[in-house]
Amino acid sequence: MLEEIRRLMELQTLDRTMRELEESLSTIAGRVNQLQEESQKYSKELELLTAQEQEFSAARRKLERELAEGEARLRNKRIRQNMVRNEKELQALNHEVDALKEEHQRLEAEMLALTEAAAPRATRLAELQELLSNSQSELVKGEKEIAAEVEELKGQLARHRREREKLAREVNPPLLQRYEMIFSRRQGVAVAVAKAGTCQGCMRLLPPQLFNEIQKHLQIHFCPNCQRILYFEG
Ligand SMILES: [Zn+2]
Structure with missing residues (x-):
């Protein structure tokens, strides 16, 4: 009977080791998944911010054009202000100049708001590019290391399984x-x-x-x- 118990205890040691090996295998697989998820998360955010950045550039170009056009119009009106002698016409011109100035201020404020929003995005974009490249190289490295680890663990498991089968036949x-x-x-x-x-x-x-x-x-x-x-x- 003592012999039987000893075999069972040996079996138990083997079974526990095998269980640990199997747990290690699934932990390792989880690590790769984690790295993959991280990479995906970064690249999604990067995509989103890049799209925002493109929209921002387009909006800025449009504003710059509008500002330049407004300035040109304003210059023309001012030249005409110096030439016009008719009081009524001059008043009308003054109104137009005021309206153009107001429009100019509005465009400038819009430009300022755009530029202010762009600064943190640019910082985050640079940050993300670095994070993504790190996480991708870690993933490549991890996959390589893990492949070797998985092979090793599978080999150990197979050896234990054979030993266990032999032992189990004796119980x-x-x-x-x-x-x-x-x-x-x-x-x-x-x-x-x-x-x-x-x-x-x-x-x-x-x-x-x-x-x-x-x-x-x-x-x-x-x-x-x-x-x-x-x-x-x-
Ligand atoms: Zn008990």
């Missing part, structure tokens, strides 16, 4: 089945030590008679509370 099938069920239900601890009258799996006190029996190692005993396979370590 009697109903016990193996029971062990596997407890292992999956009890977070990877199917075999627990009975110590000082207590099951170390669930920390509950065992009936004294059962604890005595466990110490004899004549047959396999289970914890009445957590159903784990118990063994005594003297």
